[in-house]
Amino acid sequence: MRIGIEAQRIFRKKKHGMDIVALELIKALQLIDQANQYFIFVKKGEDNACISETANFKIVEVPGLTYADWEQVFLPIYMRKYKIDVLHCTSNTAPVLCSAPTIITLHDVIFLEKQKQAEPVSNWYQELGRIYRKYIVPASIKQTKRIITVSHYEKDRISDTLKIGGEKISVLYNSFGKHFEIPGDKNQLVDIRTKYNLPEEYIFYIGNTDPKKNMPNVLKAYTNYVEQTDAHLPLLIADVSEKNLDSLLEKLDLQHHRKNIQLTGYIYNSDLPLIYAGAKVFLYPSLRESFGIPVLESMACGTPVITSNTSALPEVAGEAALLVNPSNLEEITKALSSSISNEILRQHLIEKGLERIRAFSWNLSAANLLTIYKTI
Numbered sequence: 550m551r552i553g554i555e556a557q558r559i560f561r562k563k564k565h566g567m568d569i570v571a572l573e574l575i576k577a578l579q580l581i582d583q584a585n586q587y588f589i590f591v592k593k594g595e596d597n598a599c600i601s602e603t604a605n606f607k608i609v610e611v612p613g614l615t616y617a618d619w620e621q622v623f624l625p626i627y628m629r630k631y632k633i634d635v636l637h638c639t640s641n642t643a644p645v646l647c648s649a650p651t652i653i654t655l656h657d658v659i660f661l662e663k664q665k666q667a668e669p670v671s672n673w674y675q676e677l678g679r680i681y682r683k684y685i686v687p688a689s690i691k692q693t694k695r696i697i698t699v700s701h702y703e704k705d706r707i708s709d710t711l712k713i714g715g716e717k718i719s720v721l722y723n724s725f726g727k728h729f730e731i732p733g734d735k736n737q738l739v740d741i742r743t744k745y746n747l748p749e750e751y752i753f754y755i756g757n758t759d760p761k762k763n764m765p766n767v768l769k770a771y772t773n774y775v776e777q778t779d780a781h782l783p784l785l786i787a788d789v790s791e792k793n794l795d796s797l798l799e800k801l802d803l804q805h806h807r808k809n810i811q812l813t814g815y816i817y818n819s820d821l822p823l824i825y826a827g828a829k830v831f832l833y834p835s836l837r838e839s840f841g842i843p844v845l846e847s848m849a850c851g852t853p854v855i856t857s858n859t860s861a862l863p864e865v866a867g868e869a870a871l872l873v874n875p876s877n878l879e880e881i882t883k884a885l886s887s888s889i890s891n892e893i894l895r896q897h898l899i900e901k902g903l904e905r906i907r908a909f910s911w912n913l914s915a916a917n918l919l920t921i922y923k924t925i
Contacts (some may be wrong), residue, residue, distance in 0.1 A: 725909065745813050821846065
């Protein structure tokens, strides 16, 4: 079988969720399948060493100026050139006109929910992406042979939102990279603190300007914690700019707490394990997630997790995290205080987290994916 995998963005230097998922699944497929021929369709980028060709895995650079023309114009041309039997599109959308059966990984339908709720998007790039998905997803879904999504929660959301029978949707859990682990050499923590100018202890939060990340409530709850605690820890925030943070603090009238907050900017995936491991607690009270890979990454690094009791997060975290109502500031503040000061609770969460992560594996997900390919 000649299998094409759309992985347009895996060569970009600053990868995010969907890029990492595609990359990890491809690497796992390389380990378990030597029988089928794979063609990994990518866009030219700086990080072209993140994956290597093997005897049955060929990397194909496809031209294109934008995401849309790359996917809708050039990808179908290259599919015909390489005589693809089945195409797996990994990032929510697919070519509308396609010469082979398609499988789409639809990570979520949040963009449709936002449309209904009239929530603002963060910038023009996200707005263009939302408009593109609004038209392309329904059109491509009609033709696809199978939809893959990342949790049972999201499967139900897709089925309800797009009016698709559950038998057409398969759940393939995400996992975490093997490099996410408790560091064996404590000097590594010293090095990462020096590199990012980190404090000895901190609360870690990965946020951005997307409303689902719940950053206003995180800042409010954190300032409540600071005001209630004498020896409070600083808040370390990744992936947020100075401008966005200062603007939000001003809007919330919390400028006087800026001194307690430190920004890292974008953290490369190779550095993330040590950032997690150096944190006293990982704070992830999102309003809406289809999975939540950072929950597993933090657990794998031996760091207690506070996350939400909504969407797919309880499905991922199980009983290994403190689950809070992401809209309840008192619950978030209380969870912060107890996870930092209560050593018995901390050890319980660490042990439960290390046990929980054993339920997730990229190799297992890749094996299930290979079964879907064969079925198609």
